[in-house]
Amino acid sequence: xxxxxxxxxxxxxxxxxxxxxxxxxxxxxxxxxxxxxxxxxxxxxxxxxxxxxxxxxxxxxxxxxxxxxxxxxxxxxxxxxxxxxxxxxxxxxxxxxxxxxxxxxxxxxxxxxxxxxxxxxxxxxxxxxxxxxxxxxxxxxxxxxxxxxxxxxxxxxxxxxxxxxxxxxxxxxxxxxxxxxxxxxxxxxxxxxxxxxxxxxxxxxxxxxxxxxxxxxxxxx
Numbered sequence: 001x002x003x004x005x006x007x008x009x010x011x012x013x014x015x016x017x018x019x020x021x022x023x024x025x026x027x028x029x030x031x032x033x034x035x036x037x038x039x040x041x042x043x044x045x046x047x048x049x050x051x052x053x054x055x056x057x058x059x060x061x062x063x064x065x066x067x068x069x070x071x072x073x074x075x076x077x078x079x080x081x082x083x084x085x086x087x088x089x090x091x092x093x094x095x096x097x098x099x100x101x102x103x104x105x106x107x108x109x110x111x112x113x114x115x116x117x118x119x120x121x122x123x124x125x126x127x128x129x130x131x132x133x134x135x136x137x138x139x140x141x142x143x144x145x146x147x148x149x150x151x152x153x154x155x156x157x158x159x160x161x162x163x164x165x166x167x168x169x170x171x172x173x174x175x176x177x178x179x180x181x182x183x184x185x186x187x188x189x190x191x192x193x194x195x196x197x198x199x200x201x202x203x204x205x206x207x208x209x210x211x212x213x214x215x216x217x218x219x220x221x
Contacts, residue, residue, distance in 0.1 A: 089176070
């Protein structure tokens with residue numbers, strides 16, 4: 001006996017198509033105006049020099065999870081949705097929170113994965129960095145907490161949801177600023193909602209690496 005109504009049809013699942021190499025190291029430089037010095041750490045922006053002298057045991061995930069501008073790895077992958085290609089900048093990083101926030105005790109750090117989804121036109125700006133470029137997107141997916149672990153299938157579902165959203169403009173978007181220094185090195189900040197409340201300033205802080213290292217995330221194949 002035939003059934004009434006529409007057939008139940010699941011949507012087609014996304015899969016990653018092409019991918020780049022993985023960027024795992026860049027020097028984070030941040031200016032400490034109190035002592036008049038630039039302070040450097042691996043993969044994180046922090047102006048507190050005490051982690052080099054007084055608290056070296058807190059370097060790594062504890063210190064990094066207190067700061068937005070940190071990363072464990074950065075990689076680019078592509079997805080194809082309804083014949084449209086998207087470039088996905090995947091940033092693995094540390095986050096953290098207190099088990100007892102009211103008394104600020106028992107800090108717990110955990111890994112989280114961001115997907116910043118760019119059109120090819122936006123992403124290709126990185127292939128021609130004369131001085132400074134700024135990539136923009138309104139499509140961002142985030143997976144990970146101290147309660148949820150990462151799975152690629154769930155991550156792809158979140159990316160697909162973002163791609164399917166109706167986005168009218170870049171107003172309030174995430175920005176990914178990248179600059180080429182005079183010596184040819186690349187300086188960048190992780191994508192964030194920079195605007196009137198959060199500003200980026202390359203005169204104050206940035207990640208720095210040589211072009212060959214940064215180019216790992218550009219060679220998508």
